[in-house]
Amino acid sequence: PKYVVSSVLKNPTWNNTTVLHGEPMTAVGRLKQSLEGDILVEGSRTLANALRRHGLVDEYRLMVFPVILGSGAQFFDRTEDATNLRLTATHSFANGAVELTYQVLRGEEI
Incomplete structure (x- = not known):
């Protein structure tokens, strides 16, 4: 799965992609607590x-x-x-x- 932090992207066309909503650091914190394994940030x-x-x-x-x-x-x-x-x-x-x-x-x- 791919998770995107964006203030403008609403409906990504990439397969298996979710846009994180709300305050970005809070959303990433929730994601980090809910997933097992690594979350990789590229580039x-x-x-x-x-x-x-x-x-x-x-x-x-x-x-x-x-x-x-x-x-x-x-x-x-x-x-x-x-x-x-x-x-x-x-x-x-x-x-x-x-x-x-x-x-x-x-x-x-x-």
């Missing part, structure tokens, strides 16, 4: 940063590609609040890319 810098600010991220899976571009947008917003992470897995690909999986540490875990 939305704005949504990923909002989820982080609201404490709704449990894990980051970051892909590092062997290319230096020298410019581009930062993925994470500038913030005074640190998010402490623990590396839990790595995976290397034949093309030199690496996937790094980090658990978000909270409270006593830090």
Whole structure:
């Protein structure tokens, strides 16, 4: 299933897609409590940063590609609040890319 956070999309034409209604962070929180398994956010810098600010991220899976571009947008917003992470897995690909999986540490875990 696909879940979409959008203020303009009402009736998605994609198969097996649900638009989350109401305040987005509340809707994602409800979704997180009602589903088993992982919820993956792909390619939305704005949504990923909002989820982080609201404490709704449990894990980051970051892909590092062997290319230096020298410019581009930062993925994470500038913030005074640190998010402490623990590396839990790595995976290397034949093309030199690496996937790094980090658990978000909270409270006593830090």
